[in-house]
Each structure stands twice: as structure tokens, then as C-alpha cells.
Amino acid sequence: MSGEFTFIDWIRGQTRPNTRVLIGPGDDCAALSPGRSPWLITTDMLMDGTDFVLAEVGPHRVGLKAMAVNLSDLAAMAGRPVGVVVSVALPRGDDTLGRDLYHGLREMADSFGVPIVGGDTNSWAGPLVISVTAFGEAERPVRRNGAKPGDWLFVTGPLGGSILGHHLDFTPRIAEALRLHETVDLHAMIDISDGLSADLHHILEESRCGAVLHAEAIPIAEAARQLTQQSSKTPLEHALGDGEDFELVFAVSPEDGEKLLREPPVQVWKIGECVADGYWIEEQKNRRPLVPTGWVHSL
Known part of the structure; x- marks a missing residue:
């Protein structure tokens, strides 16, 4: 990669069409077609040295985990995933890390038919940081507050x-x-x-x-x-x-x-x-x- 916009262009080239995605990566905002059910929104930030050790596991597995933890939050409320946005702070000087990370994200997202519709990329002198925000829908979201004695x-x-x-x-x-x-x-x-x-x-x-x-x-x-x-x-x-x-x-x-x-x-x-x-x-x-x-x- 020679810069942020080259990387974004590469990501756009990897993005497949999806009927729920009206506007995908490349604009100021993504646009998703609304359904009839309430929307669920969840986000998780993962950091090298806290949630994974990049040097030991590699960026592909980090991408898998970063996507999966958000989908797991949707599962906790019996939600169906609709789309995700991803923001990353990439360590400077590694031209392959971003692509390998994206392939891991996409592999997990594709296994559930979830489009990656946008996000943000940056680079800095620190370790890898990745934040995924997932959108889902559920007709009757299951919450934490409904358990009763005897259950x-x-x-x-x-x-x-x-x-x-x-x-x-x-x-x-x-x-x-x-x-x-x-x-x-x-x-x-x-x-x-x-x-x-x-x-x-x-x-x-x-x-x-x-x-x-x-x-x-x-x-x-x-x-x-x-x-x-x-x-x-x-x-x-x-x-x-x-x-x-x-x-x-x-x-x-x-x-x-x-x-x-x-x-x-x-x-x-x-x-x-x-x-x-x-x-x-x-x-x-x-x-x-x-x-x-x-x-x-x-x-």
C-alpha cells in the first residue's frame, strides 16, 4: 500500500454488491435499506497487547476475532446481522498488514452474509487498534433483564x-x-x-x-x-x-x-x-x- 486512499480503493474493489446496501464504502456515509424490525447496534475495540498479540497470531486471525466478537453481541440479543463498519489504526511501515487484516474480517463476515459497508483507516507509530461496529435487526430483541425466579x-x-x-x-x-x-x-x-x-x-x-x-x-x-x-x-x-x-x-x-x-x-x-x-x-x-x-x- 502506498497510502490511505490506495488502501481504500483496494477495499472498494473487494466489496461485493448487497441488496441491503444502497451506498457502500467510498462516500461520507454508508446507506442501508431499513427493515421492519428494531435495529441493534454494537461496537468493540480490540488492541494489540490487550486483546491479542499480533506478532504471535497474525493479522488474519485478528480480523476473524474482531468481526466475530461483534457478531456474538448480536447473537446475544437474537439479532440478525445487517452490516458492519470497521475503523483501524495501522502501525506504520507494514504494507501487507491491512490487507491480511481485511481478509480475516471478510472471511468471518462472509460466513454470515454480512457486508462491510464503510469505516475509517489511519496509521500511527503505535500498535494495531481495530474497532468494528455491527448493525443488526431483531423483531423481539432478547435483553438481560427478563429472568425470573424459577427459570x-x-x-x-x-x-x-x-x-x-x-x-x-x-x-x-x-x-x-x-x-x-x-x-x-x-x-x-x-x-x-x-x-x-x-x-x-x-x-x-x-x-x-x-x-x-x-x-x-x-x-x-x-x-x-x-x-x-x-x-x-x-x-x-x-x-x-x-x-x-x-x-x-x-x-x-x-x-x-x-x-x-x-x-x-x-x-x-x-x-x-x-x-x-x-x-x-x-x-x-x-x-x-x-x-x-x-x-x-x-x-
């Missing part, structure tokens, strides 16, 4: 040990969220980015109720068991607090919970129930308070 709690996949690779190479649970939304009444839902105990706690705070988790029922990823050999944590502690699993945790009525166990539209695990107050974990019939653990950004 059953489920997750969509094994948890823990994501640092061994899953945090870069995961599939946002958009299809799973939409199938669940069609099948049952989702009272509350969130994607697990900071850790199961921390993210479920967000649901409980917003819903003003408590929960009991059953330790033996929580699906633990093989990576969490591998990581235990290198740490002082148990596999369960990794599953509760590692974060960046990007599975979904959600609450439904007992009737809908029974339905999911009888005829699951996607793979799910029942991990506990909502209660009136308190946050507990029950292991071998012994119940103890559960302290939320997980990733917290320092400010």
Missing part, C-alpha cells in the same frame, strides 16, 4: 481454557440464538465474553434475582482441563472465569426448559436455576456463595 439456565457449549486458541477461532452463536428464539420464549440472554460467573451476574443484576449453578452440570471444555496442568485453578474455576468462550447463557421457563431437553433445536446444557436472591454454586450437594470472576477492563 432454568442453559448454555450453548463447553466453557473455559479459551486462551489456548478458542478466543481467536470461534463461531458466533447467531444461528443457535435464532433457532432458540423460534422455539422457546427466551427470558434473558447474554454472550459469555468475560466469563460465565461474571456474565450471568449481569443478567441477575438487571433481572433483580439470584441463581444457583450446579457444578457437575456445567460443560467444561477440554482446553480448560489442559490449562489446569499449567495453573493453580481447577477445570471448574476455568469454566466459570476464563472468559472469551462466546457461548450463550440464557434463561427460560421450566416448561420451555423441558421442551429444550426433550427436543433441543441446538445443543444446550442445563446448568442451574434462577432463585429469588443470592448467587450460589452447588457441588456434590454442598451449596456455597459464588463470587463473580472474569475479565475486567482497567480504566
Whole structure:
């Protein structure tokens, strides 16, 4: 690349037509054709040295992750992605980084039929910074504040040990969220980015109720068991607090919970129930308070 505008021209040449995109990259604004459902908007900024180590993983995998974390936020509200904009601050002096990054972004976006409709590019003396803003739509967005005492709690996949690779190479649970939304009444839902105990706690705070988790029922990823050999944590502690699993945790009525166990539209695990107050974990019939653990950004 010989400059910002050359890079933008290259991006425009990679952009495929899409019926929802009235104006794509190249103008002062993009224009998307509105649907009939409420719009969802989410954004995430990822930084070299905090969310990834560029020298270890390469720009293509960074692009995959940057796109996927935003699509995962849409999945958390049972949304359908419509388009994304991407802004990057590229380290000066690397002529291939931008293209490799874009190919990773496009690969993940294309797998969900999502057009990249615009953004901004810059360069500086610092490390790579990338910010993706995703737009989606949902007829009935699933929020965090609808869980009730008596609800059953489920997750969509094994948890823990994501640092061994899953945090870069995961599939946002958009299809799973939409199938669940069609099948049952989702009272509350969130994607697990900071850790199961921390993210479920967000649901409980917003819903003003408590929960009991059953330790033996929580699906633990093989990576969490591998990581235990290198740490002082148990596999369960990794599953509760590692974060960046990007599975979904959600609450439904007992009737809908029974339905999911009888005829699951996607793979799910029942991990506990909502209660009136308190946050507990029950292991071998012994119940103890559960302290939320997980990733917290320092400010």
C-alpha cells in the first residue's frame, strides 16, 4: 500500500454488491435499506497487547476475532446481522498488514452474509487498534433483564481454557440464538465474553434475582482441563472465569426448559436455576456463595 486512499480503493474493489446496501464504502456515509424490525447496534475495540498479540497470531486471525466478537453481541440479543463498519489504526511501515487484516474480517463476515459497508483507516507509530461496529435487526430483541425466579439456565457449549486458541477461532452463536428464539420464549440472554460467573451476574443484576449453578452440570471444555496442568485453578474455576468462550447463557421457563431437553433445536446444557436472591454454586450437594470472576477492563 502506498497510502490511505490506495488502501481504500483496494477495499472498494473487494466489496461485493448487497441488496441491503444502497451506498457502500467510498462516500461520507454508508446507506442501508431499513427493515421492519428494531435495529441493534454494537461496537468493540480490540488492541494489540490487550486483546491479542499480533506478532504471535497474525493479522488474519485478528480480523476473524474482531468481526466475530461483534457478531456474538448480536447473537446475544437474537439479532440478525445487517452490516458492519470497521475503523483501524495501522502501525506504520507494514504494507501487507491491512490487507491480511481485511481478509480475516471478510472471511468471518462472509460466513454470515454480512457486508462491510464503510469505516475509517489511519496509521500511527503505535500498535494495531481495530474497532468494528455491527448493525443488526431483531423483531423481539432478547435483553438481560427478563429472568425470573424459577427459570432454568442453559448454555450453548463447553466453557473455559479459551486462551489456548478458542478466543481467536470461534463461531458466533447467531444461528443457535435464532433457532432458540423460534422455539422457546427466551427470558434473558447474554454472550459469555468475560466469563460465565461474571456474565450471568449481569443478567441477575438487571433481572433483580439470584441463581444457583450446579457444578457437575456445567460443560467444561477440554482446553480448560489442559490449562489446569499449567495453573493453580481447577477445570471448574476455568469454566466459570476464563472468559472469551462466546457461548450463550440464557434463561427460560421450566416448561420451555423441558421442551429444550426433550427436543433441543441446538445443543444446550442445563446448568442451574434462577432463585429469588443470592448467587450460589452447588457441588456434590454442598451449596456455597459464588463470587463473580472474569475479565475486567482497567480504566
